[in-house]
Amino acid sequence: MRSPVLALAWQVWRPYRRGLAVCAAVWLVLAALGLFMPRGAWAPAAPEGNLIIPAAIVVSALFAAAFILMLFAFSAVPIDAQLDAGDTGFPTRMFTLPVSTAVLTAVPMVQGAAVAALGWVAWAGAVLRPVGMDVDLMWPAVLTAALVAWLQALVWWPFPLRFLRVIVVAPVLAVIAMAPAFALALGAPSVAVTAGLAALLPAAYGVALVGVARARRGDAPTWTWPSWLASALAWRPSTRRAPFASPLQAQTWFEWRMRGLSFPVTVGLVAVVWLLIALTGVGEQVIGIVAAGGDAAGVSAAVAAMTAPGVLLVQFLGIVLFLAGVVGADLGGVRLVDQKPSGGTFGCHPFLALRPLTDGELILAKLRMAVRSTLTGWSIVLIVVFLALGPTGKWRELAGMPLLQTHSALEVCAGLSAGLAGLVFLTWLLLVGNLWLGMTGRRWLVRAFGAFAFGVCMALVLLAHWLSPHPETVAALMAALPYVAVVAVLLKLLLAAWLARILLRRGLIGPRALGISAAAWGVVVAGVVALGGQLAPVGGPSLWRLVLGAALVLPLNRFAAAPLALEWNRHR
Amino acid sequence: MNGDAAEKIIEIVGLTRRFGAKRALRDVSLTVPRGSVFGLVGPNGSGKTTLIKHVLGLLRAQTGSVRVFGRDPVRDPAGVLVRVGCLTEENDLPGWMRVDELIRYMRAFYPAWSDAYAEELRQAFALDPAAKVRTLSKGQRARAGLLVALAYRPDLLVLDEPSSGLDPLVRRDILAAIIRTITEDGRTVLFSSHLLEEVERVADHVAMIHQGRIVFDAPLDEIRATHRRLTLQFAEARPRPPELAGALAWEGAGREWTAVCAGQSGGLRAAAEAVGGRIVEEQDLRLDEIFLARAGAVPVASTKE
Numbered sequence: 074m075r076s077p078v079l080a081l082a083w084q085v086w087r088p089y090r091r092g093l094a095v096c097a098a099v100w101l102v103l104a105a106l107g108l109f110m111p112r113g114a115w116a117p118a119a120p121e122g123n124l125i126i127p128a129a130i131v132v133s134a135l136f137a138a139a140f141i142l143m144l145f146a147f148s149a150v151p152i153d154a155q156l157d158a159g160d161t162g163f164p165t166r167m168f169t170l171p172v173s174t175a176v177l178t179a180v181p182m183v184q185g186a187a188v189a190a191l192g193w194v195a196w197a198g199a200v201l202r203p204v205g206m207d208v209d210l211m212w213p214a215v216l217t218a219a220l221v222a223w224l225q226a227l228v229w230w231p232f233p234l235r236f237l238r239v240i241v242v243a244p245v246l247a248v249i250a251m252a253p254a255f256a257l258a259l260g261a262p263s264v265a266v267t268a269g270l271a272a273l274l275p276a277a278y279g280v281a282l283v284g285v286a287r288a289r290r291g292d293a294p295t296w297t298w299p300s301w302l303a304s305a306l307a308w309r310p311s312t313r314r315a316p317f318a319s320p321l322q323a324q325t326w327f328e329w330r331m332r333g334l335s336f337p338v339t340v341g342l343v344a345v346v347w348l349l350i351a352l353t354g355v356g357e358q359v360i361g362i363v364a365a366g367g368d369a370a371g372v373s374a375a376v377a378a379m380t381a382p383g384v385l386l387v388q389f390l391g392i393v394l395f396l397a398g399v400v401g402a403d404l405g406g407v408r409l410v411d412q413k414p415s416g417g418t419f420g421c422h423p424f425l426a427l428r429p430l431t432d433g434e435l436i437l438a439k440l441r442m443a444v445r446s447t448l449t450g451w452s453i454v455l456i457v458v459f460l461a462l463g464p465t466g467k468w469r470e471l472a473g474m475p476l477l478q479t480h481s482a483l484e485v486c487a488g489l490s491a492g493l494a495g496l497v498f499l500t501w502l503l504l505v506g507n508l509w510l511g512m513t514g515r516r517w518l519v520r521a522f523g524a525f526a527f528g529v530c531m532a533l534v535l536l537a538h539w540l541s542p543h544p545e546t547v548a549a550l551m552a553a554l555p556y557v558a559v560v561a562v563l564l565k566l567l568l569a570a571w572l573a574r575i576l577l578r579r580g581l582i583g584p585r586a587l588g589i590s591a592a593a594w595g596v597v598v599a600g601v602v603a604l605g606g607q608l609a610p611v612g613g614p615s616l617w618r619l620v621l622g623a624a625l626v627l628p629l630n631r632f633a634a635a636p637l638a639l640e641w642n643r644h645r
Numbered sequence: 646m647n648g649d650a651a652e653k654i655i656e657i658v659g660l661t662r663r664f665g666a667k668r669a670l671r672d673v674s675l676t677v678p679r680g681s682v683f684g685l686v687g688p689n690g691s692g693k694t695t696l697i698k699h700v701l702g703l704l705r706a707q708t709g710s711v712r713v714f715g716r717d718p719v720r721d722p723a724g725v726l727v728r729v730g731c732l733t734e735e736n737d738l739p740g741w742m743r744v745d746e747l748i749r750y751m752r753a754f755y756p757a758w759s760d761a762y763a764e765e766l767r768q769a770f771a772l773d774p775a776a777k778v779r780t781l782s783k784g785q786r787a788r789a790g791l792l793v794a795l796a797y798r799p800d801l802l803v804l805d806e807p808s809s810g811l812d813p814l815v816r817r818d819i820l821a822a823i824i825r826t827i828t829e830d831g832r833t834v835l836f837s838s839h840l841l842e843e844v845e846r847v848a849d850h851v852a853m854i855h856q857g858r859i860v861f862d863a864p865l866d867e868i869r870a871t872h873r874r875l876t877l878q879f880a881e882a883r884p885r886p887p888e889l890a891g892a893l894a895w896e897g898a899g900r901e902w903t904a905v906c907a908g909q910s911g912g913l914r915a916a917a918e919a920v921g922g923r924i925v926e927e928q929d930l931r932l933d934e935i936f937l938a939r940a941g942a943v944p945v946a947s948t949k950e
Contacts, residue, residue: 316752323753330741424737426703429726429754580720644705644719 077172081180084167085149096139103136104199136200140192144221149181150228159235159295161288162228174286182225182278186218193217212263215270216253222277223249230284231293249273320430324438325445333442336400336504337449340393344457347389351461356388357381380474382467386458390496393454397447397503404443404504405511405635420514421642432581432639436512440505447501491604498597502628509634514642558621565629572633581636590632598623654679654801654833655700659709662695662857669695671857673709677835677850682823684848684865685837686932688940692857693837694734697805700835701731713801727755730799732790732819734806740779744772744789748796755797763796770818784815791822802826804836808843816843823847841933851932853939860939861907865932872935875913876903877922887920893938905930905938 086093144150149164167177193214201208223245232238253266287293317323350356360381375384428435462468477485510522540547573591576582582590601623606616614622655677662670670692677683687693698704699711702718702725711718718725738747748767752758767774770788772781781789787807794802802823808816820843826832838844844851845865852862861868872893879887879900886895891908902922906913910927917924930938 314749316749320754323750327739327750331739422737423701423703423733424739426722427701427726427729427731429723431723434723643722644702 077170078176078180081167081170081172081177082184085164085181085184089145093143096143099139100136100195104195136196140196143188143192144185149185150225159232159237159293161231161284161293163285163288165288168289174289175282177289178229178281178285179278182222182281185221185225186274189217189221190214209263212253212267212270215267215274216250219249219270219273219277220246222274222281226277226281226284229281229288231288233294233296234299320428321434321438321441324428324430324435325441328438328442329445332404332406333446333449335403336397336446337453339396339400340450341453343392343396344389344453347385347392348457348461351382351385351467352465356385360384378474378476380470382462382470383474383476386462386471389458390454393450394496394500394503397450397500401443401504401507403511404439405508405638420645421639426643432636432643433586435639435643436508436635439508443501443504447497447504451497451500488608491607495601495604506628506631509631509638512635512638512642514638555618555621558618558625562621562624565625568630569633572630572637576633576636579637579640581640594627594629594632598627601627652679653677653712654681654714655683655835656712656715657696657699657709660696660699660706660711661708662692662699662704663707669857670699673854673857673859675852675859675862677833679833680831681850682834682848683836684844684851685835685854686839686841686844686851686936687837687854687860689839691854691940693854694805695857696854697803697835697837700803701729702726728800730794730797730802732787732794732802732804732807734809738778738786738790738793740777742778743774744776744778744781745774747778747789747793748774751793752796757799758797762798763792766792766795784811787811787815788818791819795822795826798826798829798832800832802832802834802836804834804838806837806839808838808840816840820847841931841936845932853936855940868932868935869929871907871909872930872938873906873908873910873913874903874926874928874930874934875906875917875924876901876926877917878925879922887922889920889922890916901925905934 149167150162170177191214194210197206197208197210197213224242227238227242227245230238232241249270253270256266256269257263317326347356360376375387379387425435430438462471480488510519513519540550573582573587577584577587598620602616602619605614605619605623609619653676655675657673657675660670660673661668673692673696675696685693685696695704699706700713700718702713702722705719713725714728716725742750744767748763752760752763770785770792772785772789772792776785778786778789791807804819804823807819811819823834823836824847826834834847836844836848848865850863851865851868853860863871876897877887877889879902882899883902886892886897886902886904889904889906891906891913892904893907894905896903903926908916914924
């Protein structure tokens with residue numbers, strides 16, 4: 074390789090070569106789909122019951138996943154870039170190469186922008202247009218290129234303060250992404266929109282060039298006044314904090330400082346947005362429009378049963394649970410937060426591995442941290458819900474919802490309390506349910522599990538859509554479901570017994586702790602069954618169906634696998 | 646712990662470790678007695694860190710066994726680590742912690758933690774309690790790591806390349822810490838280092854590891870006594886050095902050749918005479934000279950002495 078440009082391009086994409094091979098295969102399949110799908114298949118008039126619309130969802134999701142990976146592979150924006158950091162996100166190892174900053178900046182930017190534009194052209198030309206979607210080729214291609222170029226410029230620019238990049242990146246990219254839609258809506262010709270977007274490319278290069286040059290010569294600014302201000306505001310008499318009462322308490326504090334704030338902070342950010350939507354009435358207007366449209370029968374029924382503020386509230390609570398699942402995916406990590414993964418591993422950091430604690434105690438600290446995280450997150454939720462409903466008087470509208478009118482006040486209070494307790498518990502479960510995955514410390518396993526979960530979700534989308542017009546199949550499946558559930562519960566318990574045997578044999582858990590854990594799981598199952606029995610409508614699922622459901626849904630083996638995963642990681 | 650187990654702080658028997666196709670350790674057996682300062686030397690990639698990771702329980706023995714204080718550090722990490730102080734080359738302390746938070750956090754794990762000693766060390770090392778670890782220089786981070794490794798007066802202090810890349814002042818602090826540790830009865834130090842002068846200064850027992858094998862493992866005095874530099878003269882010029890038993894490395898040409906040899910003085914003299922040579926000069930060797938001869942010249946099929 075004699076050309077520095079080729080060498081730069083090669084070293085940027087090389088770490089992604091295996092992923093890119095998979096992407097290439099996916100794209101070939103998508104292109105083939107575009108060839109074989111009938112024209113007009115994605116149009117809204119597609120006959121109900123066929124698989125076109127869910128197939129479109131699946132295909133779009135696959136395209137998006139492959140496209141994102143390709144962008145990372147050609148843009149010199151590391152896939153694990155720490156956007157919150159103030160330092161430049163440009164790979165600093167490249168600063169020592171005997172290449173001018175102009176070339177150093179231009180190569181990945183041209184690559185990234187070109188791949189983004191060509192990606193859209195390939196997608197639109199090979200898949201969307203053949204199936205009858207009349208999409209523009211030019212301005213979306215230039216738009217994706219501009220988005221990538223500006224993302225690169227802002228990631229590479231050294232910021233004087235942590236988190237400042239996040240604050241800048243979000244509005245800049247949002248404005249660029251929305252500008253064409255506004256311009257077209259105002260009647261601007263497509264050519265003008267394309268030209269305007271194209272002008273953003275050299276501007277992005279200019280910004281990137283200045284940023285990379287500053288980072289390269291070590292001229293990155295640092296603002297110290299925010300930390301002075303924070304210190305001044307947080308001033309307190311210099312008393313020594315009391316020592317931790319136990320190693321477990323110390324480790325719980327450590328975990329809280331490492332990862333405990335992720336959930337409350339994420340919930341807080343979403344809650345602020347939701348509060349604005351709720352206070353301005355925008356959310357209720359949108360729900361009203363959707364319900365009145367007649368296309369979404371489910372929304373209409375939900376509004377009828379719960380009122381528009383009720384639907385908005387349920388959506389918010391759903392988002393909180395979703396966030397718990399997302400944040401929980403990282404909670405099992407045993408890296409330090411500022412530790413960069415190396416050698417393809419998320420391995421247990423020696424600082425953690427060398428704590429004189431058993432694997433069980435390290436996990437227990439995470440479980441306790443998750444309790445604190447859950448309670449903090451839900452405190453924020455309750456405060457925000459109170460602010461949204463209390464001062465505005467919307468709580469009266471909620472109190473009048475038809476769903477509540479069939480119950481006494483006592484029943485409603487009891488139901489709400491039980492429901493809230495259930496949601497808090499479910500949040501905790503979602504936070505800690507996948508600890509085992511992060512604790513393995515194997516990046517390949519995390520990725521494989523992610524791909525598997527993605528595949529399962531896509532398959533479920535297809536299956537659900539296929540089942541919807543086949544009530545006879547649904548009925549047959551529902552009839553077979555109890556037997557399937559019995560077999561699944563038996564398999565789950567067998568697996569649990571096998572894991573328990575391994576845990577005992579390796580000394581990872583004592584017989585007493587094992588007994589307490591099993592009993593706790595049984596108590597939780599019984600509690601969920603009792604709660605389900607109370608909340609279920611008359612003529613709802615029978616007791617044994619509730620037992621089967623609870624036994625299946627509540628995680629058991631994932632908890633049992635956590636000590637094994639940590640041991641596998643801590644003692645390699 | 647009583648009897649034999651009490652005397653062997655670390656006991657490694659037949660330890661072999663593979664990373665894929667590469668064998669990092671080959672049938673390593675080693676014993677670190679109580680109260681010793683055990684220096685582990687060897688070239689880069691020889692297996693020192695891998696061996697130390699086994700001692701700390703960070704790696705599981707694939708073949709063989711590792712016992713620290715008579716316990717398996719993998720099966721009983723808490724029982725072993727509570728008596729071990731450790732400072733590694735990377736010394737990756739959490740960057741977000743302040744020094745006082747680090748001290749408060751670490752003291753919770755060690756019943757023997759001494760606040761007075763920790764404060765004494767903090768002042769001696771000039772560590773600002775309000776400073777975040779990420780803002781400390783490399784030397785200051787090493788001192789912070791040393792503080793939290795020493796403040797509970799561990800029974801075993803494990804140092805993996807502790808002074809690598811550090812300035813002489815910090816290296817002095819680390820050596821002082823080792824010396825301070827061994828002056829307290831019954832405490833043991835295991836440390837690996839490239840800096841053989843350091844090893845020679847403080848170690849009383851040295852093991853050299855090369856390509857995953859223990860090349861020698863003996864008290865430092867014995868190592869010095871059994872390695873000599875001999876200058877031999879021959880009656881006629883030789884195109885290559887003779888086959889001298891115990892010779893590790895040769896230099897020279899013609900009639901005069903100099904060898905770094907392993908063996909007792911009398912035996913070496915007899916061996917030299919047997920190949921027709923006459924010893925004209927005999928010198929003691931420094932540890933780095935022995936190391937270079939061993940690392941550079943020995944086909945490492947040679948066994949533990």
